[in-house]
Amino acid sequence: MLNTPPLLAARGLSFHRNDEPVFGPLDLQVDAGEALLVQGDNGAGKTTLLRVLAGLVRASGGDVEIDGRPAGHRERAQFVAYLSHLPALKGDLDTLENLNFLCGLHGRRARQMPGNALAIVGLAGYEDTLVRQLSAGQKRRLALARIWLSPAPLWLLDEPYANLDLDGINLVNRMISAHLRAGGAALVTTHGAYAAPPVRTRLVQLQPAALAGDPP
Amino acid sequence: MIAPGTQPGLWQTARALVARDLRLLWRRRGDALQPVMFALLVVVLFALALGRDPDAMARVAAAVLWLAVLLAGQLALDSLFRSDAEDGSLEQWLLAPVPLAWLVLVRILVHWATTALPVVVLAPLLAEMLHLPHDQLPLLLASLLLGTPLLSLIGGVVAALTVSIRRSGILVALLALPLYVPVLVFGAGSVNAAARGQDPVGALLLLAAGLVVALVLAPLATAAAIRISLN
Numbered sequence: 001m002l003n004t005p006p007l008l009a010a011r012g013l014s015f016h017r018n019d020e021p022v023f024g025p026l027d028l029q030v031d032a033g034e035a036l037l038v039q040g041d042n043g044a045g046k047t048t049l050l051r052v053l054a055g056l057v058r059a060s061g062g063d064v065e066i067d068g069r070p071a072g073h074r075e076r077a078q079f080v081a082y083l084s085h086l087p088a089l090k091g092d093l094d095t096l097e098n099l100n101f102l103c104g105l106h107g108r109r110a111r112q113m114p115g116n117a118l119a120i121v122g123l124a125g126y127e128d129t130l131v132r133q134l135s136a137g138q139k140r141r142l143a144l145a146r147i148w149l150s151p152a153p154l155w156l157l158d159e160p161y162a163n164l165d166l167d168g169i170n171l172v173n174r175m176i177s178a179h180l181r182a183g184g185a186a187l188v189t190t191h192g193a194y195a196a197p198p199v200r201t202r203l204v205q206l207q208p209a210a211l212a213g214d215p216p
Numbered sequence: 217m218i219a220p221g222t223q224p225g226l227w228q229t230a231r232a233l234v235a236r237d238l239r240l241l242w243r244r245r246g247d248a249l250q251p252v253m254f255a256l257l258v259v260v261l262f263a264l265a266l267g268r269d270p271d272a273m274a275r276v277a278a279a280v281l282w283l284a285v286l287l288a289g290q291l292a293l294d295s296l297f298r299s300d301a302e303d304g305s306l307e308q309w310l311l312a313p314v315p316l317a318w319l320v321l322v323r324i325l326v327h328w329a330t331t332a333l334p335v336v337v338l339a340p341l342l343a344e345m346l347h348l349p350h351d352q353l354p355l356l357l358a359s360l361l362l363g364t365p366l367l368s369l370i371g372g373v374v375a376a377l378t379v380s381i382r383r384s385g386i387l388v389a390l391l392a393l394p395l396y397v398p399v400l401v402f403g404a405g406s407v408n409a410a411a412r413g414q415d416p417v418g419a420l421l422l423l424a425a426g427l428v429v430a431l432v433l434a435p436l437a438t439a440a441a442i443r444i445s446l447n
Contacts, residue, residue, distance in 0.1 A: 082307065
């Protein structure tokens with residue numbers, strides 16, 4: 001992969017809220033087949049960083065490139081799958097209906113079906129269950145099934161381990177490993193209390209209103 | 217590399233969104249009746265307040281009906297984007313491979329068809345309760361069919377701007393109602409003009425022109441407002 005541009009690169013990325021620096025300036029880079037762990041305490045700006053990279057929030061400074069091109073709506077729609085704190089699930093629809101809608105909105109990975117994805121995340125047998133009857137951990141698993149189905153190669157996962165049991169944490173790590181083996185990449189925020197997936201990993205340490213480097 | 221998946225186009229995303237909204241409506245079909253019940257109650261209250269004077273009622277019937285429809289739509293406006301904002305759906309809409317304005321337009325049209333259209337369908341019955349002269353009924357329905365989508369499109373901008381504010385019910389009304397004034401003036405005005413023997417076509421054409429402009433511009437403004445609200 002000599003001449004392929006990094007899947008995601010940010011240079012001098014910073015964000016200010018009401019003139020208070022939240023993070024940055026920050027340089028980071030993720031190649032295909034790599035995971036980037038974004039670590040930091042609560043309030044260090046991990047979620048904000050992911051929202052900036054996902055294009056939900058405009059950065060105060062710096063630029064973001066996706067696959068070698070300046071990140072715009074088209075690049076993000078094609079390359080980014082974003083797992084937010086908010087589940088983006090409808091409580092009054094069942095699990096399969098939720099996945100079908102999100103596949104209709106974002107597209108679907110080749111040879112992957114919503115029913116299989118439910119089985120992969122351990123929700124087989126819950127196809128007809130309304131989402132509001134699921135537990136927080138099960139909702140998280142359903143949101144992970146959406147990420148799994150997404151055709152986007154770059155996963156932005158905001159605290160994917162939240163609310164999950166040990167089995168669920170292993171599931172996240174297995175999903176990330178499989179995704180990276182297939183040539184994808186993942187940005188994972190965590191406050192450091194969980195085991196990281198056993199893959200090629202870069203680390204970015206965020207500190208409140210300050211920055212740390214990017215040791216490869 | 218990852219095997220290329222399918223990227224949905226405009227029609228696929230629209231179909232997915234319409235199917236989702238209709239399913240959600242069916243799961244909460246009790247809520248779906250609320251705008252209709254509200255319009256019915258407003259008309260009944262007006263009829264009671266005006267007493268048993270058919271002539272007095274007939275004179276204000278068009279205005280009362282238009283107000284009832286407008287206020288029912290106003291009440292339903294808050295539900296346009298609120299739940300999608302609170303559960304994070306709007307964040308995912310932003311990352312869809314189609315323009316946000318397109319999704320917003322589809323959402324507003326479905327919302328119109330499920331909240332305003334039932335009231336318009338009920339309008340002949342309400343008009344009968346208010347003794348509206350029968351020859352004015354087609355004109356009233358035409359003005360409502362042109363005017364209510366326009367109200368929904370204008371209201372969508374306000375709903376998107378206030379979506380990040382919790383308990384914004386009164387604020388939405390204070391912002392949206394002044395914008396509704398031209399629609400109300402030409403909508404109810406067309407029927408009143410016909411009642412006075414004047415030509416109502418001009419008012420209807422203005423409503424139609426407004427609707428065409430709003431169909432193009434309102435989704436863009438709404439999408440921009442959603443981006444601001446999420447920022």
